[in-house]
Amino acid sequence: MGRFRKLGVAVALAAIAGTTLAACGSDDGGAAEGSDAKVLKLWHYESENSAMGIAWDKAIEIFKTEHPGVQVTFERKAFEQIQQNAGMIINSDEGPDIMEYNKGNATAGLLSSQGLLTDLTEEATKRGWDKELSPSLQTTARYSDKGVMGEGNWYGVPNYGEYVMVYYNKDLFDKNGIAVPTTYDEFTQAMDKFVAKGITPLAEAGAEYPAGQLFYQLALSKADRSFVDNYQLYKNPVDFKADPLKYGAETFADYVAKGYVSKESASLKAEDMGTAFISGKAPMIVSGSWWYGRFKDEMKANWDSFLFPGNKFSAGSSGNLWVVPTSSKAKSLAYDFIDITMRPEIQALIGNNGGVPVKADASQITDPKNKKLIENFNTVSSQDGLAFYPDWPVPGYYDVLVSGFQSLINGSKTPDQVLDAIAKPYDDGVKEITGK
Amino acid sequence: MAVTTITAGRPKSPRKSSDRHRRGVSRWIILALVTIAALAMLVPFVFMLLNAFKSPGDYSTGGPLSWPSEFYTKGLSNYWHQVNFPLKLWNSLLIAGSVAVLGVVVSLLNAYALGIGRVKGRLWIVGLFLLANMLPQEALIYPLYYAAKQVGLYNTQLSVIIIFTVIQSAFGTYLLASVLSTFPKSVLEAASLDGAGKWTVLWRVVFPNLRPTLAVLLIFFFIWTWNEFLIPLVMLIDNSTQTIPVALASLQGDRLMDAPTTNAGALISLIPAVLFFIIFQRTLSRGITAGAEK
Numbered sequence: 001m002g003r004f005r006k007l008g009v010a011v012a013l014a015a016i017a018g019t020t021l022a023a024c025g026s027d028d029g030g031a032a033e034g035s036d037a038k039v040l041k042l043w044h045y046e047s048e049n050s051a052m053g054i055a056w057d058k059a060i061e062i063f064k065t066e067h068p069g070v071q072v073t074f075e076r077k078a079f080e081q082i083q084q085n086a087g088m089i090i091n092s093d094e095g096p097d098i099m100e101y102n103k104g105n106a107t108a109g110l111l112s113s114q115g116l117l118t119d120l121t122e123e124a125t126k127r128g129w130d131k132e133l134s135p136s137l138q139t140t141a142r143y144s145d146k147g148v149m150g151e152g153n154w155y156g157v158p159n160y161g162e163y164v165m166v167y168y169n170k171d172l173f174d175k176n177g178i179a180v181p182t183t184y185d186e187f188t189q190a191m192d193k194f195v196a197k198g199i200t201p202l203a204e205a206g207a208e209y210p211a212g213q214l215f216y217q218l219a220l221s222k223a224d225r226s227f228v229d230n231y232q233l234y235k236n237p238v239d240f241k242a243d244p245l246k247y248g249a250e251t252f253a254d255y256v257a258k259g260y261v262s263k264e265s266a267s268l269k270a271e272d273m274g275t276a277f278i279s280g281k282a283p284m285i286v287s288g289s290w291w292y293g294r295f296k297d298e299m300k301a302n303w304d305s306f307l308f309p310g311n312k313f314s315a316g317s318s319g320n321l322w323v324v325p326t327s328s329k330a331k332s333l334a335y336d337f338i339d340i341t342m343r344p345e346i347q348a349l350i351g352n353n354g355g356v357p358v359k360a361d362a363s364q365i366t367d368p369k370n371k372k373l374i375e376n377f378n379t380v381s382s383q384d385g386l387a388f389y390p391d392w393p394v395p396g397y398y399d400v401l402v403s404g405f406q407s408l409i410n411g412s413k414t415p416d417q418v419l420d421a422i423a424k425p426y427d428d429g430v431k432e433i434t435g436k
Numbered sequence: 437m438a439v440t441t442i443t444a445g446r447p448k449s450p451r452k453s454s455d456r457h458r459r460g461v462s463r464w465i466i467l468a469l470v471t472i473a474a475l476a477m478l479v480p481f482v483f484m485l486l487n488a489f490k491s492p493g494d495y496s497t498g499g500p501l502s503w504p505s506e507f508y509t510k511g512l513s514n515y516w517h518q519v520n521f522p523l524k525l526w527n528s529l530l531i532a533g534s535v536a537v538l539g540v541v542v543s544l545l546n547a548y549a550l551g552i553g554r555v556k557g558r559l560w561i562v563g564l565f566l567l568a569n570m571l572p573q574e575a576l577i578y579p580l581y582y583a584a585k586q587v588g589l590y591n592t593q594l595s596v597i598i599i600f601t602v603i604q605s606a607f608g609t610y611l612l613a614s615v616l617s618t619f620p621k622s623v624l625e626a627a628s629l630d631g632a633g634k635w636t637v638l639w640r641v642v643f644p645n646l647r648p649t650l651a652v653l654l655i656f657f658f659i660w661t662w663n664e665f666l667i668p669l670v671m672l673i674d675n676s677t678q679t680i681p682v683a684l685a686s687l688q689g690d691r692l693m694d695a696p697t698t699n700a701g702a703l704i705s706l707i708p709a710v711l712f713f714i715i716f717q718r719t720l721s722r723g724i725t726a727g728a729e730k
Contacts, residue, residue, distance in 0.1 A: 045686075047694075048518065075674065075675045076518075076675070076686070077675075077686065078669075078682065078683075078685045078686030078687075078688070079686075079688065080669070080685045080686075080688060081669055081673070081682065081685070081686070084669065084670070085669065085670050085673070088581050088670060089673050091585075092585050092590050092591070094590055094591040094673055094674070095673070271693055271695070274496070275495075275496045275497075275499060278493075278496035278497060279496060279497045279498065279499070280497075294492075294496075297492065297493065298492055298493035298496045298497070299493075299496075300493075300497065
């Protein structure tokens with residue numbers, strides 16, 4: 001009894017002590033525009049040993065030497081936390097002065113339309129960011145007053161890019177005497193040969209993003225820029241029953257019928273697809289550059305990548321953005337920091353660690369595999385070939401696509417039915433956004 | 437202290453040994469079933485243990501079921517340093533401990549008023565508490581956020597402590613109020629005849645009788661609060677104020693996951709809760725069987 005009470009009092013006291021201390025600690029005043037701010041509160045959610053994590057650590061170091069007397073309080077956040085609460089966080093006094101945030105209408109677009117992000121247009125022209133980023137990279141940095149990406153003011157600055165490509169296991173190709181394809185015809189022929197040997201050539205994951213991205217990638221082979229603009233930026237209505245989307249769905253069904261993609265993959269997750277490739281069970285996957293670092297660390301077999309053969313367009317976009325919340329107390333320091341991350345040495349550091357820098361000088365990249373990754377990206381980016389992701393246009397579309405292509409993989413729906421199923425939510429969503 | 441032993445309901449028979457033989461087969465079946473159930477419950481833990489000591493490359497090559505090719509402890513140390521585990525542990529202990537104690541105190545006071553004090557409309561009040569307990573936290577989160585911001589408690593542990601004290605004590609009040617409404621009237625009358633005031637009755641008569649139940653509530657409140665994710669995630673935005681479940685979530689990226697490190701993190705994060713459970717396990721079983729005395 002006595003012990004019980006004592007414990008209770010101790011805990012309650014500790015609670016009060018702890019919270020008052022925390023309250024004092026977070027109470028640091030700062031100037032409004034913040035050129036004389038002494039603290040830069042910086043958040044991002046890249047892991048410590050990832051390309052971005054390494055490069056940004058270096059950027060922080062450079063920032064510190066160039067701004068003596070300014071303290072950088074960096075916190076590595078959980079992706080989940082930023083994804084769920086960014087709006088609430090930066091709508092308070094407790095938020096960061098600069099942070100990494102997801103690109104896209106539902107994230108950066110939404111917050112910018114609510115007035116929670118600082119307009120960076122002036123800085124972008126002054127510091128030349130607008131010339132350093134290709135048009136398709138700028139698309140995700142600029143948002144209209146309704147929060148729709150593509151045009152309008154700058155609300156974020158991307159440091160890195162990402163794109164969907166084909167990863168292949170060289171050893172498996174050699175062992176089965178199959179040549180690495182360079183054209184789309186060779187690509188399907190190679191898959192036929194694997195099927196003949198009883199190997200499923202493409203690992204897929206119907207329960208998550210990969211299936212939708214493969215569909216989009218296939219559709220893009222028949223697409224031009226106006227399709228991408230219509231689909232992603234709502235310039236004109238999109239007909240789901242015509243090419244390129246019709247072609248994408250039908251070819252996808254064809255892949256399943258021919259055994260390029262296993263029917264069992266309907267319920268698999270992206271992680272399963274990745275580990276199937278790493279462990280050498282699958283000769284190829286069609287997926288994004290975010291796997292690159294992991295394959296490099298963990299895969300024992302020889303592997304490499306090539307752009308999806310025959311496509312001018314690839315799913316892909318800029319990476320996440322640096323944004324400056326309206327509540328930032330050190331805005332000009334934040335701009336300085338962004339500028340440092342765009343410098344060649346930081347960009348090269350991203351590239352040399354297996355990331356895809358937005359303005360890389362490929363000659364600065366030493367590792368041949370990294371170099372190829374970046375050259376391929378530069379190819380896509382320079383021909384304005386980044387087509388974003390299929391689930392971007394309307395909120396909640398990700399789940400629509402997942403369930404649509406799951407039923408295409410397991411054969412419960414025809415391509416025609418799948419197209420119907422994914423067209424309606426798209427049309428409804430676009431109507432809601434554009435008001436037409 | 438309340439009587440806590442349960443005596444077997446069956447009368448003791450002199451033919452005890454033959455009884456045991458007669459029930460031999462069914463006993464073995466039950467034992468086997470219990471063993472299977474126990475093993476089935478252990479399976480996730482075995483997987484966690486197995487993968488906590490596996491290198492990421494090993495995991496990706498061999499899958500989650502394979503035996504680790506080396507004893508890899510970097511996942512554990514990485515997690516420990518990356519999230520600054522001792523700090524998170526302290527935050528979790530502070531929040532869960534405070535909520536457990538405060539929640540029990542508030543529940544007891546509420547329940548005393550409702551169950552013994554017989555406040556008017558107590559059925560409605562208890563119903564309201566139950567409703568508050570059943571509301572999904574997602575529905576509460578925005579109001580809570582704005583309220584916390586207005587009073588300057590956003591991003592402090594105190595905000596989480598207050599919120600969970602209220603949420604947990606809603607359940608506690610509901611439970612204790614129904615327990616107390618069956619509290620023997622004669623005992624209370626005897627106490628007041630002896631000149632005990634309301635306060636004295638609470639602390640000298642009701643509290644000692646309720647102690648086992650309160651101890652169970654305390655443990656439940658602690659464990660429930662320990663495992664809470666959404667409200668701490670929203671309310672505690674600084675790394676220095678966060679709790680263990682939030683820290684665990686920081687291992688999951690946008691499109692990539694690091695299964696071995698997540699397993700290692702889960703393993704470390706589980707230990708305090710398991711220790712807590714082992715220490716208080718006796719109290720728990722005593723409290724649960726407390727009702728059997730009548």
